[in-house]
Amino acid sequence: MRRRTLLQAFALAPLLAANAKLLAMPAQRVLRLGAPKATPQRVFAAGPPAAVLLAAVAPERLLGWPMKISPEALAQLPMAVRALPVVGRLAGRGSTVSLERLLAMQPDLVLDAGDFDANYRDSAERTWKQTSIPFELIAGRLPDHPAQLRHVGRLLGVAARGEALAQAAEAQLALVREVLAVRPAATRPSVYYGRGSDGLESGLSGSINTEVIEFCGGRNVAASVGAGGLARVSFEQLLAWDPDVILTQDAGFAASAAQDPRWRALRAVRERRLHCAPVLPFGWLDGPPGINRLPGLPWLLSRLHPGTTPVLAPAALRGRISALHQLLWGQPLPAALSRSLDANV
Template sequence: MTLRAMRRRLLLQLPLALAAARAQARGQAPGGQDVVVARFGTLPAPERVRKVFAAGPPAGVLVAALAPGKLVGWPLTLGDEARALLGPPLRALPHTGRLSGRGSTVPLESLLQWAPDLVLDAGTADATYVSGARRVSEQTGLPTVLIQGRIADHAAQLRTVGRLLGAAGRGEQLAAEAEAAIALAGRVRASVPPAERPRVYYGRGTDGLETGLSGAINVELLDFCAGRNVAAEAGRGSLARVSLEQLLLWDPEVIVTQDAAFARRVLSDPLWRGIAAVRERRVHCAPALPFGWLDGPPGVNRLIGVRWLLERLHPGHPALRALEPFPEAVRRFHQSFYGASLAPQEVRRLLDGI
């Protein structure tokens, strides 16, 4: 290639490179999607952020992964078993309660007593959450940021919030892990035609009769991992109760849950034997500690659940064969995201559902 041709090529590529750099600076996900949904108040410089109040559970896990020393406390209740699987700084944090959503438990007076430099929320960014974030900022004077939190957004989410919290390097490291999980799911989806994807039901609760409809963030891993959510036939929405009669009509090929008692019971319950997943014993319970691998909360904690679910929906798939042993992936994820060094027996207990 001549010098003139090289210059011409560089000039043609320059606008694209500049656009990519500007998108990254704004915190955009691949394809130009901006994960920052709303900002209220004047945000502090990253180096001045010392204390962050997580408005809800997904934001709590996000801040814990990126800047554990800056998280004020947990917006969700964590028992001793969950805390034992976290690094020492996170294990000792108090319970602050949640600020966002209909189940808010934090009065604004209490929020002011925590004196955070920044209030952060993450998750399904609908109009209700945006108006709630605006109200918090206007009534307290605290800068507030709302971040989009779908599974495909997690890499951009980690980079963006890492920069906001003065943890850009850690954000890049964790974003790379998120990209690997997202890419793995993408390869499987690309290789399995929609009509050949297994029909899956996600059973929530002790009776397994709560699930998510089409579009619900709580069940988005099902489609993301090349499955077909049977409850999507009931329309779009969020969480809903269903009947066993409806489940018999849907006849899922695979049932997944995070409730170990339900998973054990359904395999021996004669009322469920008419469902293909039960007859074929394709009922799988994902770990729920310290946070759910499928949901609970629907945050970056689900990244380890991507491979878990892919292996249950598509056992033996070529994209999964060359990966490191799953127990090692679990150990590495807990070290990277939660600062916890799990012993081999702790990993085994997680995977066995004990």
């Protein structure tokens, strides 16, 4: 895209300001900047949560991936997204696509989903003012997912699809409420979430990276450090916490920790409560913090509150997650992944 085109877009900014709307919806917040002329056909996902959302709701509308996707993950996704290029991301500090490149792709809409704080709202507004491309930022914490799915379904002209996914999301949230209703707060397990190859990075209180754990009734031991995002944790601190359960998404770390004498000093490791969450096609706990976490809700409940309800028994759990995986991605749950639902590490 020539520089003149970008400058022309900048010149339109004062005329566009009147088209910004902050929409309040049930359990949902949406920042709408501009409006597509028709139902969007070419949608640029500003970050990974938005890309995952589009891949589930309307995969044929996704212009490209903001991140690299492994061949193993692509094999579990709809055919429409398997050959898409990596086009970069706009969301957050790690933006990798220029505005000129964005304009050259000619999207009908830029969609972002996830955190709805001032930084993301300001970033969305800057992009819209500088390009005139309609931009929609949708809040995406776990309780937001049903409204989020309905909204995107209507926005992209696939309301029935959005509704089906929203109802599935509501069913998982309802299961969480059902389980926690019979687990008094004092009886819920303390949990450490180990990220990275050494397991010594974790999410603090309120971190979107540990949202699913706290939402499912796990008492995040790292919350005692303070509020915020991610932080490094010393092994000595972890020994002092000695959590009831350790969770990770790193299979290499989980396997090594299970055999490491140092890690076996922790009760959770010795007593086989070190659980490695699935990561295909995307992380079930985190990575990214989007609707890909929905299958992680029943899985995590079965690890934190085993035996609470027959719905969490192995056969019922497999059936529930298999149906949800099929609905989300249009592909059957792989046999190896299904078998792993019974395993700890």
